[in-house]
Amino acid sequence: xxxxxxxxxxxxxxxxxxxxxxxxxxxxxxxxxxxxxxxxxxxxxxxxxxxxxxxxxxxxxxxxxxxxxxxxxxxxxxxxxxxxxxxxxxxxxxxxxxxxxxxxxxxxxxxxxxxxxxxxxxxxxxxxxxxxxxxxxxxxxxxxxxxxxxxxxxxxxxxxxxxxxxxxxxxxxxxxxxxxxxxxxxxxxxxxxxxxxxxxxxxxxxxxxxxxxxxxxxxxxxxxxxxxxxxxxxxxxxxxxxxxxxxxxxxxxxxxxxxxxxxxxxxxxxxxxxxxxxxxxxxxxxxxxxxxxxxxxxxxxxxxxxxxxxxxxxxxxxxxxxxxxxxxxxxxxxxxxxxxxxxxxxxxxxxxxxxxxxxxxxxxxxxxxxxxxxxxxxxxxxxxxxxxxxxxxxxxxxxxxxxxxxxxxxxxxxxxxxxxxxxxxxxxxxxxxxxxxxxxxxxxxxxxxxxxxxxxxxxxxxxxxxxxxxxxxxxxxxxxxxxxxxxxxxxxxxxxxxx
Amino acid sequence: xxxxxxxxxxxxxxxxxxxxxxxxxxxxxxxxxxxxxxxxxxxxxxxxxxxxxxxxxxxxxxxxxxxxxxxxxxxxxxxxxxxxxxxxxxxxxxxxxxxxxxxxxxxxxxxxxxxxxxxxxxxxxx
Numbered sequence: 001x002x003x004x005x006x007x008x009x010x011x012x013x014x015x016x017x018x019x020x021x022x023x024x025x026x027x028x029x030x031x032x033x034x035x036x037x038x039x040x041x042x043x044x045x046x047x048x049x050x051x052x053x054x055x056x057x058x059x060x061x062x063x064x065x066x067x068x069x070x071x072x073x074x075x076x077x078x079x080x081x082x083x084x085x086x087x088x089x090x091x092x093x094x095x096x097x098x099x100x101x102x103x104x105x106x107x108x109x110x111x112x113x114x115x116x117x118x119x120x121x122x123x124x125x126x127x128x129x130x131x132x133x134x135x136x137x138x139x140x141x142x143x144x145x146x147x148x149x150x151x152x153x154x155x156x157x158x159x160x161x162x163x164x165x166x167x168x169x170x171x172x173x174x175x176x177x178x179x180x181x182x183x184x185x186x187x188x189x190x191x192x193x194x195x196x197x198x199x200x201x202x203x204x205x206x207x208x209x210x211x212x213x214x215x216x217x218x219x220x221x222x223x224x225x226x227x228x229x230x231x232x233x234x235x236x237x238x239x240x241x242x243x244x245x246x247x248x249x250x251x252x253x254x255x256x257x258x259x260x261x262x263x264x265x266x267x268x269x270x271x272x273x274x275x276x277x278x279x280x281x282x283x284x285x286x287x288x289x290x291x292x293x294x295x296x297x298x299x300x301x302x303x304x305x306x307x308x309x310x311x312x313x314x315x316x317x318x319x320x321x322x323x324x325x326x327x328x329x330x331x332x333x334x335x336x337x338x339x340x341x342x343x344x345x346x347x348x349x350x351x352x353x354x355x356x357x358x359x360x361x362x363x364x365x366x367x368x369x370x371x372x373x374x375x376x377x378x379x380x381x382x383x384x385x386x387x388x389x390x391x392x393x394x395x396x397x398x399x400x401x402x403x404x405x406x407x408x409x410x411x412x413x414x415x416x417x418x419x420x421x422x423x424x425x426x427x428x429x430x431x432x433x434x435x436x437x438x439x440x441x442x443x444x445x446x447x448x449x450x451x452x453x454x455x456x457x458x459x460x461x462x463x464x465x466x467x468x469x470x471x472x473x474x475x476x477x478x479x480x481x482x483x484x485x486x487x488x489x490x491x492x493x494x495x496x497x498x499x
Numbered sequence: 500x501x502x503x504x505x506x507x508x509x510x511x512x513x514x515x516x517x518x519x520x521x522x523x524x525x526x527x528x529x530x531x532x533x534x535x536x537x538x539x540x541x542x543x544x545x546x547x548x549x550x551x552x553x554x555x556x557x558x559x560x561x562x563x564x565x566x567x568x569x570x571x572x573x574x575x576x577x578x579x580x581x582x583x584x585x586x587x588x589x590x591x592x593x594x595x596x597x598x599x600x601x602x603x604x605x606x607x608x609x610x611x612x613x614x615x616x617x618x619x620x621x622x623x624x625x
Binding site for chain 1: 530533535536556558559560580581583584
């Protein structure tokens with residue numbers, strides 16, 4: 001059962017809310033704004049009483065699905081539980097009530113938190129300095145590439161290419177292209193890891209950097225990382241670490257020690273800040289000493305216990321975010337790090353790897369495993385065999401999981417695996433949850449063999465059933481290309497239909 | 500008219516005199532699934548061999564399109580803007596993408612149908 005739009009629930013008989021004092025006193029709008037900016041008729045807002053509106057939003061909220069309710073095995077996204085303690089810390093008035101224009105002397109505590117978080121992140125990834133400004137992982141990638149470019153320009157080099165493996169996150173080539181580099185794809189070998197021979201053939205004096213995720217998107221550790229780093233550095237290029245999978249080995253090994261020169265961290269994956277629906281994120285970037293002069297400005301410095309914002313960085317790439325990044329996320333991440341401690345972080349990574357390998361073992365008889373295990377914190381299975389046998393695709397399995405009270409895994413990524421199903425259980429799930437998920441997979445695979453048509457029709461228990469994604473995408477594109485008037489919205493405001 | 504030739508990146512090319520018609524293969528469309536959008540260049544642009552000239556987007560993925568041959572674009576299939584599904588229903592016919600005025604010879608590494616079929620099967624994992 002879906003919920004109508006608030007506009008569809010609107011009743012003309014409902015009086016608008018009366019705000020005390022709105023009618024009397026104050027200046028008339030016409031005295032403040034020029035006449036041509038005033039509305040000739042009231043805006044077409046829905047008219048609902050307060051209880052009606054409250055119930056509308058509560059019903060919408062009840063249709064939602066979140067990590068607070070059930071398992072969310074979305075590979076690559078790392079949907080781990082967000083501890084309540086993080087929220088309590090971020091809500092402290094001393095943090096939540098700050099204004100970004102406050103004088104430095106009055107925000108010493110906030111600056112201290114930023115400084116300490118930087119120290120902690122430096123220790124986890126093995127770099128010399130960290131900027132907390134970038135507002136998301138991809139923003140971090142872009143920030144790092146700008147620093148790499150500025151560093152290379154300062155040495156009189158104009159390198160134009162960025163190498164990206166074929167199994168990379170889509171953000172890697174996007175960030176490189178947005179930074180003005182040519183993207184060159186590096187192939188994976190049959191074991192799912194980067195092909196050293198192909199890498200060697202693509203490295204040249206034009207190469208600015210290789211962007212690499214480790215473990216890679218197939219959940220496999222790039223065992224030859226030290227050789228990769230040596231190859232890349234021998235051509236004068238830099239090695240960039242896409243930190244999306246850092247949660248696989250915190251406290252076990254460090255990108256800095258593997259030879260990476262710049263590293264981004266997704267606080268919302270590794271350090272349990274919430275995944276916003278496009279809302280505030282944080283993607284700090286750590287760098288080795290050569291790149292430090294190019295860090296975004298200002299940096300937070302501490303001398304004799306006194307904190308300052310230092311703007312004197314003549315080679316800095318400048319600010320990449322207004323003020324100091326998404327500060328509330330920094331508070332949450334630092335709270336998590338303090339609550340866990342070094343040993344706790346290392347245990348979290350080990351548990352994440354254990355969960356993934358346990359689940360992989362449970363479902364390996366049901367789904368194809370295109371690469372040999374063991375895996376790291378996630379694994380990529382394939383529904384290719386079911387597709388060939390019965391026409392049941394990864395998409396059908398994902399939809400059928402929704403009917404069994406689970407969120408779907410990531411499907412069709414990475415692109416190097418046909419009919420990919422990418423599962424990341426994270427460290428926060430119990431054995432019972434993993435068992436029941438594996439049981440659901442078994443049930444669905446059995447149904448694929450006995451009743452494939454039934455699977456094409458799932459989900460049936462969700463608020464909306466199988467959506468026609470193709471038609472939706474085509475209609476939006478036709479609209480964007482000016483070939484259709486309005487294919488998307490089912491509701492038009494009365495003022496729009498009247499005009 | 501010569502036979503269709505295929506690239507490793509799953510484009511096909513058919514040459515008639517100096518005119519080359521290019522599109523994506525049946526295997527490529529089946530791997531992409533339902534195509535929902537194409538970003539295509541304008542006629543007149545010169546393409547180098549293997550140059551990326553556009554993007555094909557399905558609900559599953561967006562992939563770059565590479566020109567298997569070098570040449571100047573003489574026409575773009577206008578029908579695809581309104582009907583991207585032609586790529587799925589008729590990849591070698593009505594779903595053609597570009598016509599080029601061929602700049603030189605066909606690159607020798609383009610495959611014939613049998614060789615392409617073999618290479619596509621390998622990349623599909625079967």
